[in-house]
Amino acid sequence: MEAILQAHPDIDAVFCGNDAMAMGAYQALAAAGKADKVKVFGFDGAEDVVRLIAEGRIAATGMQFPKVMARTAAEYADQYLKGRRDFPQKVPVAVELVTPENVHLYQGYGQERMTHAATPARATVVPGPDGCGPGRTVPGSTSVRHACQSGVNAGHG
Numbered sequence: 001m002e003a004i005l006q007a008h009p010d011i012d013a014v015f016c017g018n019d020a021m022a023m024g025a026y027q028a029l030a031a032a033g034k035a036d037k038v039k040v041f042g043f044d045g046a047e048d049v050v051r052l053i054a055e056g057r058i059a060a061t062g063m064q065f066p067k068v069m070a071r072t073a074a075e076y077a078d079q080y081l082k083g084r085r086d087f088p089q090k091v092p093v094a095v096e097l098v099t100p101e102n103v104h105l106y107q108g109y110g111q112e113r114m115t116h117a118a119t120p121a122r123a124t125v126v127p128g129p130d131g132c133g134p135g136r137t138v139p140g141s142t143s144v145r146h147a148c149q150s151g152v153n154a155g156h157g
Helices: 002-007 019-031 047-054 066-081
Strands: 013-015 039-044 060-063 094-098 123-126 136-139
Touching (some): 002 019, 013 019, 019 039, 019 047, 047 060
Parallel strands (some): 013 039, 039 060
Antiparallel strands (some): 060 094, 123 136
């Protein structure tokens, strides 16, 4: 992050491939005195990042649901052991955008704090024509979904 800041001192946002990177980016920005000028976005829904979103330090994270992914993988493994072989190449798993506006509904890696008065997230990422890859954002929808980044690959070694 330090090298990026030196090469591009006027950046206004950083998207990180996971929440550990988001934590590191935030710490580097804070050390450089730019934490209030550069928005940091993560991906995973780690507990520390959810807390920093609530504190207004990190802008957002894409909340994954590892229990759902594990359950789906276990169900597919069971079906495989019972003889099924016609699995799809990719199995989409929902990802939800956690922001300062809805962070109170979440805790790390899940929605255990979810209430009936849930505030919807702001956008859905619709996968591209191949079911993956670059998609498009649909403003005002209720969740963020990305067909590949959090998908479960079925029937592959």
